[in-house]
Amino acid sequence: MVPEGSSGNRGVGGSPPAAPAPGEMAGVVAQIRRTVRIHSTRFEHAIPLIASENLLSPYAKELLISDFHSRYAEGLPGDRYYEGNEQVDQVENLCLDLARRLFRCTFADVRPTSGTVANLAVLKALTEPGELVGTSRLADGAHISSAAFGAFGLRGVKPVYYAWDPERMTIDVPRTREILRAVRPKLCLFGLSLFLFPLPVDELRGTLEEIGARAWYDAAHVLGLIAGGEFQDPLREGCVVMSASTHKTLPGPQHGILLGDGLEPEVAKRLQSGAFPGVTSNHHLNAMAALAVSLAEHLEFGREYAHQTVANARALAQALHDKGFDVLAPDLGFTRSHTIAVRVEKEGGGESVAKRLADSGIISNKNLLPGDKSPKHPGGVRLGTPEVTRVGMKEKEMAEIAELFDDLLHRGTAPGEVAAHAAQLKSGFTTLRYCFGAGEAAYRYYDLVGREPG
Ligand SMILES: Cc1ncc(COP(=O)(O)O)c(C=O)c1O
Numbered sequence: 001m002v003p004e005g006s007s008g009n010r011g012v013g014g015s016p017p018a019a020p021a022p023g024e025m026a027g028v029v030a031q032i033r034r035t036v037r038i039h040s041t042r043f044e045h046a047i048p049l050i051a052s053e054n055l056l057s058p059y060a061k062e063l064l065i066s067d068f069h070s071r072y073a074e075g076l077p078g079d080r081y082y083e084g085n086e087q088v089d090q091v092e093n094l095c096l097d098l099a100r101r102l103f104r105c106t107f108a109d110v111r112p113t114s115g116t117v118a119n120l121a122v123l124k125a126l127t128e129p130g131e132l133v134g135t136s137r138l139a140d141g142a143h144i145s146s147a148a149f150g151a152f153g154l155r156g157v158k159p160v161y162y163a164w165d166p167e168r169m170t171i172d173v174p175r176t177r178e179i180l181r182a183v184r185p186k187l188c189l190f191g192l193s194l195f196l197f198p199l200p201v202d203e204l205r206g207t208l209e210e211i212g213a214r215a216w217y218d219a220a221h222v223l224g225l226i227a228g229g230e231f232q233d234p235l236r237e238g239c240v241v242m243s244a245s246t247h248k249t250l251p252g253p254q255h256g257i258l259l260g261d262g263l264e265p266e267v268a269k270r271l272q273s274g275a276f277p278g279v280t281s282n283h284h285l286n287a288m289a290a291l292a293v294s295l296a297e298h299l300e301f302g303r304e305y306a307h308q309t310v311a312n313a314r315a316l317a318q319a320l321h322d323k324g325f326d327v328l329a330p331d332l333g334f335t336r337s338h339t340i341a342v343r344v345e346k347e348g349g350g351e352s353v354a355k356r357l358a359d360s361g362i363i364s365n366k367n368l369l370p371g372d373k374s375p376k377h378p379g380g381v382r383l384g385t386p387e388v389t390r391v392g393m394k395e396k397e398m399a400e401i402a403e404l405f406d407d408l409l410h411r412g413t414a415p416g417e418v419a420a421h422a423a424q425l426k427s428g429f430t431t432l433r434y435c436f437g438a439g440e441a442a443y444r445y446y447d448l449v450g451r452e453p454g
Contacts (some may be wrong), residue, residue, distance in 0.1 A: 017125075022156075029185035037445045043357050044430055044443035045423040046361045051194070051339040051384025052221065054251040055391070057297055057435030060290040064253060065448075069286035073224025074276060093293035094385040098356065102227045102295050102302070105235050107268050110291060111275040111283035112256030115220040115245030118275075121143040121258060122216055122243050125267070125274030126187050129156030134180060134188030136171065139375070140366050141194030142166040143218065160185045166370035167198045169329050177207045184211045185432070190234070191218025194367060194382055196328070196335045197403035198232035198367055204236040210401050215239040223257075224249030224386070227298050228306020231337060235261040241271060249309060249338050249362055249386050250302075251286040251435070252294030294401050297435045305389065308336045312385040314451065316340060319402030324410065328369065328380075339384045343369055348377040349407045350378035358379070358406050361422035362401070391429040392441050 020028075056064075068088065074081040077089035077096075082179030090111065099108035112118035127133060135146040144150040146159055160183045163175030171190075180188070188208060200443045201215055208215055217234035223229035223244040234242050244260045246252040258271055276283065298305075317334030321327045326343040327334050334340055344353040357364050366381040368375055388397065405411035406424055432442045 006153050022287060022344065023454065024265070029453045032185075040443045040445045043363075045419075045426055046363050047404070047422050047426060048363045048387045049383040049385070049388065050363055050365060051382050051403075052245075053250045053259040053384075054247055054249070054386045055432060056247075056251065056253060056290065057432060058437040059435070060253060060293040060297070061446075063289040063293060064286050065446075066286055066289065068289050071285050072282045073285055076272070091289050091292055092285075093380050095288055095295065096400070098292055098299065099257060099259065101234065102299055103259050105259050107258075107260035107271070109264050109272055109275045110255070111280050112243070112258060113280055113284050113287070114254065114256045115143075115218070115243065115445035116145055116151060117279050118256035118258055119143075119151050119218060120279040121271065121274035122241055123151055123157060123274075125155050125270035126214060126216065126241070127155060130183040131157050131187070132160045132183060133157045134160045134162060134185045134378035136190075136192060137161050138165065139372065140370055141169075141192035141196075142221065143191070143193045143313075143339055144217065146189060167329075168332065169370075170198075171200055172324075173200050173203050176204065180207050180211055180213070182202070184213070186213055187216055188213050188398065189216045189218060190239070191220065193221060194341055194369075195337050195339055196338060197223045197332065201232065201234055201239060202237040206296075212266040214241075217242045219244040221248050221339065223253065224298060224302060225306045225310065225337060226418040228302040228304075228372040230303075230306040230310050240267065244382040246291050246294065249306065250294065250298060251305070251386065252298075253290035255284065255291050256322060257291070295310075296299065299423060300436075301378045301434040308394065309385050310336065311395060312389050312393065313338050313340055313383075315386060315398040316383065316401060319399045322403060323402055323406040325402075325405065338386050338389075339382060341367060341369055341382055343378050343380045345379050345408070350380050353409065354381050356408060356417040357405075360404070360418035362404060362408075362418075362427075388429070390433060391431065393429050397425065397429070 044237040072082050073085045073088045077092045095110050096108045110123050136142040136367045138147055146152050152159055163172040190201050195396040215238050217239040219226055219242050244257050245259050246255045313335050317327045317340040321330055326342040347353050354364050354366040364381045364383050367380045368378045369380040372379045404418050408418045430442055431439050
């Protein structure tokens with residue numbers, strides 16, 4: 001058996017593990033359950049500040065373990081390759097209508113199984129290998145989808161990089177206009193993983209029209225903010241398609257989505273066939289049903305949730321700035337999204353700070369920031385407020401979180417002591433908000449069987 005607490009060998013090398021002894025596997029299942037329970041309890045006591053994570057509502061969670069999990073439904077509602085899909089079709093039609101209602105648009109496809117898969121579907125639909133596609137650099141906050149070693153490389157398209165304004169943490173419009181006019185890509189991707197401010201899609205629209213390029217927006221991080229009216233609205237700014245994950249600021253299941261408004265029928269068809277059969281076979285019907293619930297909940301509670309998420313990010317940034325932390329873009333109010341970026345070189349660098357925070361019950365990630373000398377030594381940490389907002393924290397708690405950062409990173413308080421304070425703060429915020437079934441435990445481990453296996 002793998003020793004408890006071991007992270008193993010990452011699935012590579014050594015000799016093949018021994019065949020199981022009689023009865024051993026029941027113990028392994030118990031070990032897996034125990035480990036996931038420990039994880040759940042750990043997060044219940046922690047302050048999770050990963051900008052790309054969120055918590056699922058109880059009604060959405062329930063659908064993840066429904067019989068939809070066991071089924072296949074290739075194709076579109078009413079035009080499937082398998083029988084038995086009538087209820088799946090009904091739920092998928094609802095999901096598509098809810099998506100179009102939430103994003104005020106005419107086209108939705110809920111078959112991509114993640115944000116990366118949605119991006120691959122767009123690349124399959126709207127590019128040919130060898131073409132040029134406009135995007136931001138990874139060092140400026142872009143996702144690995146647009147890297148040669150990611151989805152761009154897989155499709156064989158080549159990036160044309162926009163110019164970046166590190167002071168304003170957004171695309172430099174005049175210099176980017178020049179680049180686009182000189183290189184003339186046919187597709188331009190807008191969207192980031194370190195996404196502090198809206199991108200100048202509207203400002204670049206004339207240039208894109210002039211060179212005959214389509215605009216594509218990757219809303220993985222900001223989908224829930226867009227839906228809640230708290231961020232730019234890319235489909236109203238000329239983007240042909242918006243791709244996204246559905247589990248970051250939109251607090252849905254891990255899945256993906258494509259959205260468009262007033263698409264030419266030929267483009268809509270290409271996007272649909274990009275999703276299936278292009279990059280999926282089955283599309284995880286349990287997650288699709290959970291997404292339908294999350295979309296309905298966001299129509300009901302999304303505005304309030306998105307507003308508080310951004311207010312919390314700005315409050316956390318201000319409180320950290322007041323404690324002497326180097327939070328990016330102070331002259332612009334630090335952020336207009338759920339995310340803030342903090343340069344932590346004087347506190348020991350991104351890697352060391354993220355680890356020390358985790359040892360103190362504060363979960364974040366190290367992040368490359370513009371101007372970093374080496375991708376191996378990120379100078380910052382990225383902090384996000386989707387999850388702490390979901391459990392009901394507001395501006396007052398953001399100030400308390402900043403206090404914990406100050407204690408650990410400036411005053412030298414021991415991680416154990418900071419972790420105890422973090423757990424004390426979190427103890428008042430362990431139930432879900434902004435959803436039906438609000439007040440349910442956010443980190444509950446659902447024990448379906450009630451006894452250990454074997
Ligand atoms: C901008 C952006 N696009 C796409 C993705 C990929 O999403 P997923 O993890 O759902 O594949 C991410 C993930 O964080 C992202 O930040």
